[in-house]
Amino acid sequence: MEARVPAQPILIRISSELLFAFNSAELTPEGQSKLQRVADYLKQTGEVTATIEGHTDSIGEDAYNQKLSELRARAVAQWLDGAGGVPGQRMKVRAFGESRPIVPQSGDPDLERLNRRVEIRIEGVR
Structure with a gap:
């Protein structure tokens, strides 16, 4: 009998620029390829779960960015559940808007683009 051990969590960070057009929650063909x-x-x-987290930059209204991050995270989860064949019960969606930047919020579009992303956290037993 093989022992099952908790695995180290895995973080997959994908730039929103690869997944979506600017200001959109519709996946691009390139984004679908990455998600495949x-x-x-x-x-x-094995028995792993994926938490799909949507993030935006700080450009624009907070409420709008929060909603966009949610729509993008849901679009990723729906694609994985549908075309990707991953059971939906293995995923949960979280939206953080602009509240968790990875680079300082400066208002500089070139720098802030790094904050526009989807993160997929994979945890569980492998």
């Missing part, structure tokens, strides 16, 4: 690799990994691993 994530789906393939999730389907071949």
Whole structure:
């Protein structure tokens, strides 16, 4: 009998620029291709769950950015559940808007683009 051990969490960070057009929550073909690799990994691993987190930059209204981050995270989860073949019960969605930047919020579009992202946290037993 093989022992099951908790695995170290895995963080997959994907730039929103690769997944979506600017100011959109509709996945691009390139974004779908990136997500297919994530789906393939999730389907071949053990009992893992994925938390899909949407993030935005600080440009624009807080409420709008919060909603956009939620729509983007849901779009990723829906794609993984549908076309990707990952059971929806293995995923949860969280939206953080502009509240968790990875670079300082400066208002500089070139720098702030790094804050526009989707993070997929994979945790569980492998």
